[in-house]
Amino acid sequence: MTGKVAIVTGGGRGIGRAVVTRLVADGYKVVTCGRSTRPDDLGYQVDWVLGNVAKADDAARIVEVAAALGPVALLVNNAGVQVEKTTRDSTDADWDLVIGANCRGVFNMCRAVLPGMETQGGAIVNIGSISGHVADPSMALYNASKAFVHGLTRSIAVDHGPNVRCNAVCPGWIMTEMAEDAFALASDPQAAMKDALARHPVGRMGTPEDIANIVAWLGSDQASYVSGVTFTVDGGMTAASPLNPGLF
Amino acid sequence: MILKGKTALVTGGRGGIGRAICARFLREGATVYAADLNEAGSLGAHDEDGTRFVRLDVTSEAAARSAMAQVGADEGKLDILVNAAGIEIEKTIEDTTLEEWNLSFAVNVTGTFLTSKYALPLMRAAAKSGNSASIINFGSYDGFIADPGLAAYCATKGAVHALTRAMACDHGPEGIRVNAICPGYIDTPMLQSFFTGDGSGAGGKPIGELQQAVRDVHPMRTYGTPDDIANLVNWLASDEARYASGQLWVLDGGLSAQVQQMRL
Numbered sequence: 001m002t003g004k005v006a007i008v009t010g011g012g013r014g015i016g017r018a019v020v021t022r023l024v025a026d027g028y029k030v031v032t033c034g035r036s037t038r039p040d041d042l043g044y045q046v047d048w049v050l051g052n053v054a055k056a057d058d059a060a061r062i063v064e065v066a067a068a069l070g071p072v073a074l075l076v077n078n079a080g081v082q083v084e085k086t087t088r089d090s091t092d093a094d095w096d097l098v099i100g101a102n103c104r105g106v107f108n109m110c111r112a113v114l115p116g117m118e119t120q121g122g123a124i125v126n127i128g129s130i131s132g133h134v135a136d137p138s139m140a141l142y143n144a145s146k147a148f149v150h151g152l153t154r155s156i157a158v159d160h161g162p163n164v165r166c167n168a169v170c171p172g173w174i175m176t177e178m179a180e181d182a183f184a185l186a187s188d189p190q191a192a193m194k195d196a197l198a199r200h201p202v203g204r205m206g207t208p209e210d211i212a213n214i215v216a217w218l219g220s221d222q223a224s225y226v227s228g229v230t231f232t233v234d235g236g237m238t239a240a241s242p243l244n245p246g247l248f
Numbered sequence: 249m250i251l252k253g254k255t256a257l258v259t260g261g262r263g264g265i266g267r268a269i270c271a272r273f274l275r276e277g278a279t280v281y282a283a284d285l286n287e288a289g290s291l292g293a294h295d296e297d298g299t300r301f302v303r304l305d306v307t308s309e310a311a312a313r314s315a316m317a318q319v320g321a322d323e324g325k326l327d328i329l330v331n332a333a334g335i336e337i338e339k340t341i342e343d344t345t346l347e348e349w350n351l352s353f354a355v356n357v358t359g360t361f362l363t364s365k366y367a368l369p370l371m372r373a374a375a376k377s378g379n380s381a382s383i384i385n386f387g388s389y390d391g392f393i394a395d396p397g398l399a400a401y402c403a404t405k406g407a408v409h410a411l412t413r414a415m416a417c418d419h420g421p422e423g424i425r426v427n428a429i430c431p432g433y434i435d436t437p438m439l440q441s442f443f444t445g446d447g448s449g450a451g452g453k454p455i456g457e458l459q460q461a462v463r464d465v466h467p468m469r470t471y472g473t474p475d476d477i478a479n480l481v482n483w484l485a486s487d488e489a490r491y492a493s494g495q496l497w498v499l500d501g502g503l504s505a506q507v508q509q510m511r512l
Contacts, residue, residue: 134507199508241395242508243433243465 005070006219007062008032009053009109010079011046012039014176015127018208019076020046022216028074031066033058053079053105056112063112071120074219075113077106077149078127082142090141102145106152114160121163125218126153127211128168128230130238146170150230157228165227167218172234174206198247201236250486252277255323255374257315259306259363260333261299262289264436265386268474269330270299272482279323283315283363284333290437306333306359307351316366325377326370328485330384331360334404336438341399349400356404360385360411368419375423382485383419385412387428387496389504405430409496416494425493427484432500433462433471465509467502 004027011020011032017039023030024043031047038048049065051058066072081101083094106126113124131139132146149168156166173179173196186192197203214233217223232238256273260266261282267289273280274297282289282297283304300322304315319326335355337348364383371381390398391405409428416426433439443455463470480499483489498504 130507135505136507137509237508239394240508241389241393241504242506243462243503244396244508 004073006074007066008076015208015211016078018212022212033062054100056108059108060112073122075124087140098141103148124166126168128170168230170232172237249277254327255279256328257281258330259283265474266332268478272478307354312362312366325374327374329367336401352400357407381424383426385428387430389432389500430498432503
């Protein structure tokens with residue numbers, strides 16, 4: 001697949017960075033973007049566009065940069081934000097931030113890339129979340145935004161086949177800097193980690209590379225009959241009841 | 249009295265949830281047959297409650313045929329069938345014997361199949377009145393997500409969910425609606441046995457402490473009562489639910505709406 005063009009939104013760090021690294025290794029020419037300046041440790045072969053996917057003009061510009069390199073074969077909508085609040089406590093600014101990035105951003109990118117992809121063929125992989133299926137407490141807008149991503153994924157698959165496939169990946173707990181901070185702040189970090197591990201049938205938390213693996217597969221020809229699905233990669237966590245008497 | 253004039257049969261009718269359903273059906277004006285292995289059922293001795301008792305081992309084809317013959321002779325029709333009889337083996341597949349596995353399927357799945365199979369002619373007769381007849385199966389939230397050490401139970405409930413949709417497709421044209429209730433933690437003898445049983449995770453903790461911990465994981469901060477289940481069964485049994493069929497009705501106080509809670 002050498003030379004195919006891929007766009008990964010939010011590839012500066014975390015899951016997005018792992019996806020960028022994997023796609024480069026797989027031979028893609030990768031364009032990524034973020035709201036801050038290019039990270040120093042980003043590989044030289046990766047193009048960085050300063051832009052906010054929540055803005056339609058920025059999204060169009062990101063797609064233009066990629067399309068100049070060749071037909072966009074893969075779009076990975078990874079950029080997202082979370083605000084840890086209930087519905088009652090969420091402000092208009094919170095709404096604009098979360099819905100802007102997680103919903104409008106995914107919509108903007110898909111809309112910008114679809115005209116080319118429908119003629120040239122390609123795949124879209126959206127990063128949804130287990131939180132779009134079941135609720136994390138005090139994450140109201142985030143949970144809802146991810147359910148939007150799942151719904152849009154199905155709509156694009158239905159409306160824009162056969163040349164475009166569209167799927168979503170639903171990560172569980174992935175150890176990114178954000179998650180590490182959360183554990184560090186726990187009253188008893190060791191006990192918190194032990195409890196968290198016990199809730200994962202595979203006996204470990206996820207890594208960004210675990211998500212990059214499934215994104216790469218969904219983008220590949222191995223997945224040429226896969227469209228409109230939301231695949232959960234969470235170490236088995238959501239297969240189990242939230243009520244686990246063994247952990248009381 | 250939204251079930252006035254209707255005839256109902258409830259399997260496991262003398263058990264925790266079954267008895268609450270029978271009591272509710274009676275209050276709503278139905279003629280109620282409580283079917284169970286014996287008159288006392290899993291709750292033990294009880295006062296005369298106005299139900300008609302039918303001896304029924306749901307795993308026996310002959311028993312199913314004879315129970316329905318009795319209802320047919322007395323009533324000539326059956327408007328409502330509730331397949332509430334069920335058992336739970338608290339083991340992983342490695343520890344489950346073939347006998348336990350087969351018994352789980354015999355009661356929870358085959359029982360639903362046999363009772364429904366022999367009820368169908370009476371239910372078609374009821375549907376001729378112009379009102380739909382209603383079958384309510386017992387699935388479980390465990391048919392969607394797993395509790396540890398409950399493998400055979402989870403598998404049987406998944407089977408009941410699929411069977412519910414299949415029956416709804418096949419018998420909808422005959423005026424028979426089929427739905428499943430999927431309870432979460434409900435205060436029944438089965439739940440109390442789960443709290444005290446080996447391998448349930450009680451780990452020697454006082455029951456009261458364990459029960460409180462279970463309540464605290466629920467968004468509603470309580471687990472359910474058999475009456476909570478009877479409320480929805482009653483609605484599904486009634487003509488209010490005339491357009492409801494083929495669905496799995498989760499009733500768990502919000503338990504399965506949430507992700508596992510990390511202790512941060």
